[in-house]
Amino acid sequence: MDTLLEVKDLKTHFTLPTKKIAGPKPVLKAVDDVSFNVLEGEILGVVGESGCGKSTLGRTVLRLENKTAGSVLYEGRDVFELNNTEIQHLRTQMQMVFQDPYSSLNPRKKISSLLSQPLRIHTTLSPAERREKIDSIMEEIGLNPRYTNRFPHQFSGGQRQRIGIARALTLDPEFIICDEAVSALDVSVQAQILNLLLDLQDRHSLTYLFIAHDLGVVEFISSRIMVMYLGKMVEFAEKEELVAHHAHPYTKTLFAAFPTTDPHARETKEKVVMGDVPSPINPPTGCHFHPRCPHAMDICKEEYPELREISPGHFAACHLLK
Amino acid sequence: MDESTLLSIQNLEVNFYTQRGVVRAVRDISFDIKKGETLALVGESGCGKSVTAHSINQLIPMPPGKIDNGQIFFEGQDLLKLSERKIRKLRGERISMIFQEPMTSLNPVFKVGEQIADVFLTHQKITKQEAWDRALKLLELVKIPAPESRIDSYPHQLSGGMRQRVMIAMALASPEPGLMIADEPTTALDVTIQAQILDLLADLKKEISMSVLLITHDMGVVAETADRVVVMYAGRKVEEAGVFDIFEKPSHPYTLGLLNSLPSNKKYRGAKRLEAIHGTVPDLLTIGDWCPFENRCPFAVDECRNSFPEETSIAAGHSTWCHRVDDVIKERNKT
Numbered sequence: 001m002d003t004l005l006e007v008k009d010l011k012t013h014f015t016l017p018t019k020k021i022a023g024p025k026p027v028l029k030a031v032d033d034v035s036f037n038v039l040e041g042e043i044l045g046v047v048g049e050s051g052c053g054k055s056t057l058g059r060t061v062l063r064l065e066n067k068t069a070g071s072v073l074y075e076g077r078d079v080f081e082l083n084n085t086e087i088q089h090l091r092t093q094m095q096m097v098f099q100d101p102y103s104s105l106n107p108r109k110k111i112s113s114l115l116s117q118p119l120r121i122h123t124t125l126s127p128a129e130r131r132e133k134i135d136s137i138m139e140e141i142g143l144n145p146r147y148t149n150r151f152p153h154q155f156s157g158g159q160r161q162r163i164g165i166a167r168a169l170t171l172d173p174e175f176i177i178c179d180e181a182v183s184a185l186d187v188s189v190q191a192q193i194l195n196l197l198l199d200l201q202d203r204h205s206l207t208y209l210f211i212a213h214d215l216g217v218v219e220f221i222s223s224r225i226m227v228m229y230l231g232k233m234v235e236f237a238e239k240e241e242l243v244a245h246h247a248h249p250y251t252k253t254l255f256a257a258f259p260t261t262d263p264h265a266r267e268t269k270e271k272v273v274m275g276d277v278p279s280p281i282n283p284p285t286g287c288h289f290h291p292r293c294p295h296a297m298d299i300c301k302e303e304y305p306e307l308r309e310i311s312p313g314h315f316a317a318c319h320l321l322k
Numbered sequence: 323m324d325e326s327t328l329l330s331i332q333n334l335e336v337n338f339y340t341q342r343g344v345v346r347a348v349r350d351i352s353f354d355i356k357k358g359e360t361l362a363l364v365g366e367s368g369c370g371k372s373v374t375a376h377s378i379n380q381l382i383p384m385p386p387g388k389i390d391n392g393q394i395f396f397e398g399q400d401l402l403k404l405s406e407r408k409i410r411k412l413r414g415e416r417i418s419m420i421f422q423e424p425m426t427s428l429n430p431v432f433k434v435g436e437q438i439a440d441v442f443l444t445h446q447k448i449t450k451q452e453a454w455d456r457a458l459k460l461l462e463l464v465k466i467p468a469p470e471s472r473i474d475s476y477p478h479q480l481s482g483g484m485r486q487r488v489m490i491a492m493a494l495a496s497p498e499p500g501l502m503i504a505d506e507p508t509t510a511l512d513v514t515i516q517a518q519i520l521d522l523l524a525d526l527k528k529e530i531s532m533s534v535l536l537i538t539h540d541m542g543v544v545a546e547t548a549d550r551v552v553v554m555y556a557g558r559k560v561e562e563a564g565v566f567d568i569f570e571k572p573s574h575p576y577t578l579g580l581l582n583s584l585p586s587n588k589k590y591r592g593a594k595r596l597e598a599i600h601g602t603v604p605d606l607l608t609i610g611d612w613c614p615f616e617n618r619c620p621f622a623v624d625e626c627r628n629s630f631p632e633e634t635s636i637a638a639g640h641s642t643w644c645h646r647v648d649d650v651i652k653e654r655n656k657t
Contacts, residue, residue: 049512156602157367186366186539191583191598198595213513216542216586220596257517259542261584263565266546271521276481277512 004175004207005038005061010070012053012060016281028281030056032231033070035307038175043201043208045222045239047215047254051280053231054211058177061209062094063087074175092122095168099180101160105152111138111163112148118170133170140203141166141196158189165196169204177209182217194221215258219243227251230280230288233307237314248316249293287319295320327395328533329355329378329501334392336373339385343607347373349557351392355501360527360534362548362565364541364580368603370557371537375503378535379413397500415445418493422506424485428477434488435461435473441495460491463529465522483515490522499530505537520546541584545569550639553577556604556614558630563640573634573642575619575650613645621646621653 012031030053038044046054059065061072063079072079074090082090098104105114115134119125125133135145141162152160161181168176178197182190194217200206212218218225225242227235227250235248246252256269275292278284284291290300299319307317336348348370355361363371376382378394378401394401396417401409413419421427429437438460439453448456454473461469464487477485486507493502504523508516524547527534536547544551544565551568553561553576561574572578579599581587590596601618613619616626623646631645644650 049514158602187541187583188366188579188599189602191585191596192600194585195595195598215513216584220585220590220593253514257514258586259517259520259540259546261541261545261569261581261586261588263545263548263569269546271517274518276483276515 001039001041003037004040004075005209006071006073006076007037007061008035008071008073010034010057010060010072011068012056012065013068026281029053029231029283030280031060034228034231034233035070036226036233036236038207038209040174041201041205041207042223043210043221045218045225046209046211046228047213047218047225048228049213049277051230051277052228053280054213054228055179057228058096058179058209058211062091062096062177064096088122092118092171093173094175094177095171095173096177096179097161097164097168097181099183101157101164101184102152104164105160105167107152109151110148111150111152114152114163115148115167115170118167122171134166137166137169140169140200142192156189158185158192161185161189161193162196165193165200169200172204173206175207175209177211179211180213181210183212183214190217197221215254227254230278230283232288232304232317233315234289234318235314235316236307237316241311241314245311245314247310247314247321248289248318249295249320250289251316253292287317326356327354328357328359328397329535330393330395331374331378332393332395334374334377334394335390336370336377336382336387337390338387340607345606346557346609347387347606348377351554351557351559353552353559353562355533355535357533358527358531359549360536360547362536362538362544362551363554364538364544364551365554366539366580366603368556368606369554371554372505374554375419375505375535375537378501378503379417379419380409381419411445414441415496416498416500417503418496418499418501419503419505420486420489420493420507422509424482424489424510425477427489428485430477433474433476434480438488438492438495441492445496457491457495460494461488463494463526464488464491466491481515482511483518486511486515486519487522490519490526494526494530494532499532501533501535503535503537506539507536508543509538509540516543523547541569541581542586553580556609557606558614559643560615561642563636567637567640571636571640571651572654573636573640573647573651574615574644575621575646576615577642578650578654579618613643621649 010031011033014028014030016026016028018025048054056065060067067080116130119130134148138145143162182193210221222239224238226233229250235251246255286302287300287305290296305317305319307315309315310321332352334348334351338345338347351374365371377389435457438457442448442453442456458469458473461473466472466487508519548565550564552559555576561577572581582597599618604614612628613626613630616622625645631643633641633643634647635641
């Protein structure tokens with residue numbers, strides 16, 4: 001498979017406001033030195049807890065945030081070097097589906113207007129053609145085209161998420177970033193939306209960057225998985241490899257903490273989890289995970305471990321894995 | 323009533339009288355909680371699980387809410403017949419509650435120590451110093467690191483997991499905690515913190531003989547903590563069973579669908595699609611007297627649109643409310 005997106009040494013740092021007059025301002029390293037590539041037609045899952053930088057990563061890839069360093073190459077071209085017309089054209093190919101189906105749709109606009117806006121901006125379709133296009137998309141995402149006259153509040157959460165997906169699809173994109181796209185939904189609706197995303201991928205040969213905190217969802221949908229912790233990528237592998245041989249202690253913690261659906265497992269389950277996620281503003285020195293890591297050594301407090309390829313296609317950043 | 327029963331809800335019916343009409347939130351719900359048991363009330367948003375739990379210590383806003391029928395026996399006395407003063411005494415002393423969002427349920431302008439000590443001072447005749455000392459002991463019990471300094475913290479200075487620990491400490495601030503109602507206690511937390519809180523609740527239950535009513539939508543949390551499970555759908559109880567039976571022998575199409583909706587279900591290893599439940603939850607304003615799952619159920623027949631099914635007992639302690647239960651079990655055993 002060809003590489004669609006290549007992210008190299010990407011850093012997104014935010015300088016935070018402070019009350020101090022002089023001295024350095026605190027910096028939040030939301031994404032710190034992350035490199036990976038997304039292959040055409042795959043679903044790359046990004047998993048991590050709140051504050052690990054997974055959403056900022058997605059937003060930076062779309063140039064919704066400014067990078068601090070590094071590069072994002074989409075089909076070989078650096079997203080951050082494009083001029084306004086070029087980036088506008090690129091936006092038709094890269095779209096995003098957001099977490100909250102309530103706040104991501106303008107409550108004052110009818111569905112027809114929400115869905116036709118991208119077409120009005122980016123295409124030269126006539127009103128009749130736009131309507132036709134919207135009707136076909138509505139059918140595709142499983143909503144009756146008659147509903148385009150309604151307002152967002154007249155839909156349930158699951159239906160709104162379908163509309164959010166429809167909006168991302170209007171311009172026939174190649175690449176969609178799903179930022180916690182199913183997290184706010186009830187399980188039965190979540191399953192419907194996951195199936196819909198997979199159906200759409202088949203039909204339109206889409207590529208997804210699927211960001212979520214729910215390991216079960218990421219494990220189901222992704223072909224490869226990236227694990228993030230406090231702005232850093234700590235492990236990256238094919239799904240089967242990661243599920244069977246996760247090597248980084250944080251990944252192990254995540255897998256151990258994820259509740260199984262087997263009530264018998266609770267007796268044998270080991271308790272490996274400890275401590276809180278530290279603040280990303282002032283992360284621990286060395287390996288960010290060392291205060292919570294059961295295997296922490298002296299070197300972990302001083303030096304951030306390099307990302308190493310521990311088996312073909314399987315990367316992890318841990319001093320234990322040499 | 324059985325000696326071992328702590329709480330018994332019988333034929334509870336709660337309606338909300340709104341401008342748009344009557345919302346039938348809880349319909350004919352009955353279940354018991356035994357001493358020392360964890361009962362999980364499971365269902366999706368709007369199924370009435372929180373309303374059921376809030377009926378116990380009467381935290382339902384009335385109006386618009388109204389408990390139109392039913393009894394709630396706690397240690398033999400009907401809570402719905404008690405005066406507000408007596409209910410207040412029970413709240414916090416024998417029945418305590420922890421909520422989903424620990425930030426909004428703690429008071430931001432008081433130190434956490436004061437908030438825990440307040441519970442002691444409200445219900446017992448002790449000095450402030452004693453209450454403070456006991457609050458400190460509780461913070462140790464819920465495994466907050468450095469409790470001596472944390473006791474002086476304000477809620478905003480604590481992380482989400484810590485705040486939930488403080489909430490649990492408050493719920494335990496009583497000489498004999500009877501029932502803890504935990505309303506989605508880990509939903510707002512990260513998965514590693516959730517695991518810690520669930521471990522803590524399990525450890526506490528071993529130390530203190532306390533019953534827990536766990537309200538959750540997460541079948542994973544159920545599998546980790548519950549002894550018994552009541553599955554609710556659109557205000558109705560549709561299945562009740564021990565935790566092993568719910569996962570191994572689900573006998574209501576909704577329970578089956580709920581388990582099939584989980585991407586982490588073992589049967590999906592290498593699968594391309596999930597077996598989702600189609601359609602959406604019916605509107606509780608216009609819901610009829612028949613089976614509420616009828617419009618989404620793959621087993622539904624005309625009978626399902628005529629009446630709500632009677633209880634079918636499958637095994638000791640395992641009941642379901644479904645007209646097509648025999649076919650559901652046959653279908654389940656096929657896979």
